[in-house]
Amino acid sequence: MAQDHDHDSGPAHHQGGAHDHGHHHGPAQGHGHGDSHAHTHMDFAQMLPLLVQEAELFTPAYVQAAEWLREQRPDPELIVDAGSGPGVISGLFAEKFPGARIVAVDGAEPLLTEARARAERLGFADRFSTIEAELSEGVGDLEYPADLLWASRSLHHVGDQRAALTGFVRSLAPGGTLALLEGGLPTRFLPRDTGIGRPGLEARIDAVHDEWFTRMRTELPGSVAETEDWPALLTSVGLRHTATRTFLLDLPAPVSDEARAFAVTALTRRREGLAEGLDAEDLATLDRLLDPDDKASVHHRPDVFVLTAMTVYVGVKPE
Template identity: 40%
Template sequence: MTEARIDWAAHAPRLVDAATADRAWYHAVARELVAPGDRLAVDIGCGGAGMALALARHMTCGRILAVDAEPAIVEAARARIRTEWADPRIRIDVELVDIADTGSLRRTVCGHADLVWASAMVHHLGDQQRAVDALAALLARGGRLALAEGGLPARHLPWDLGVGDPGLELRLHTAEDRWFARIRAALPGSRPMPYGWDEALRRAGLDPATTVTTLSELPPPLPPPQQRAVVNRLANRIGRLRDTGLLTPADLHTWDRLLDPSDLVWLGNRRDVFLLEARSVHVGRRG
């Protein structure tokens, strides 16, 4: 998998932390995706192995194949699975695969999958429809392809923080949208996909295609671990945009104050930080 300006090796520890924090969401989604009789499930772009472990816990026997294109992520996923998984009825394998190489991916799967899961992965590939087509080709008859893409961006902060101009977080979302457009344009073989994910599944021959969106909400005040996670998440997002020119100097100065533990306005001290996020999963079935 090729991506501009993202160092995935550096993100490996954060992906494991995120997968651990999202454990409940993974289990809720896996519970709905796994069907009786499933024997082979594939997690494409496995990150911190959150879904691989969740699928294993909902299958009665068989194999989970988790693949990723980044060696550091593969090693982090293997380490987590060694720590958390011991049930001999279900084998979890983690393999290093160039996900953009459809032939390599097909050879690694080496069979027809009952379920293929890809979370926030397809949008990192230049030709998204071609990627969906390739993932659909891994399915056995009756198999399902589930794409976790889209939804609504997470909200964490009040509109007026009493520091900087109101609407700070809304401007962050706008900057991230413009940054993502740059990333997409720079990808090798980048092609537009001017339609939704459900239509992409149908064009790949998977019909019916459905979408389920889950709302995640933690009202304020957040427990300390969740508060730290939100602050760290915001710090990572600002770090990614810092040198892009997409945030104004005034907004960057405000974010620096909000993310500085020595500043009186540090977000870690606020009691009005919250979590509100909507995540969509699109599922298509091979007839």
């Protein structure tokens, strides 16, 4: 969103999960789900393990975002997680807002099944429900209007983003809050010069990914080009833009086994999904970085880290 950087982590895929000139969860990752699309289609249900892996790893940043939203909206009765994926963030909202009912909305039933199982495991199933719906059609039929609607990197999977936002606003109660996570910065795992191949590999991967993201957007059903000025878009659908804040995920080297595994997964999906846009030297470098038998690979090197930034835009519906 400009596209977000961590749209999806590359054409092969969400997450995360996460990103616009950020990264959405595209070919290699993504949290939200809109309508399906042709050459850049993502099977989000197939990506379930990656979506969970990413969302759980990124939880520290999501916790910061939830606590910030709680300052602005302390006691919501109903929270909607639009484009919820497997429900990791739904669970976080259930924890941070213990008096709220949580509704997870997604277009992929296997992900909603996982979300319901997660709610059972974490003990909030009595105040949790799901709706299977494509976000281009809004968030489905709610018992009563939402006080807080969270949409994390899901809007960019809908062809007509303005129309989807209009649907979100219809589902908000007067005075209700819409929190839109789009944009931010690309996730980085490696130093600029890794000692193998040309320096700047991840920047070149990001450039190819942005081209992929542009194609993904144009191939969505009913695609409408929008300047990715999120505050202006919120205002255009009748909301009052009240705040924007960016949350940092900073997992420095040496990373945990979980963070290293995520780096391997994300770079693998980028290698698979973006291969056509990368030159032979960069592909060879990626192959070395992903080879578990190579001591210079992400599996072994001590300088692997995870660093990204996620931006949340908040709009409030007039009373």
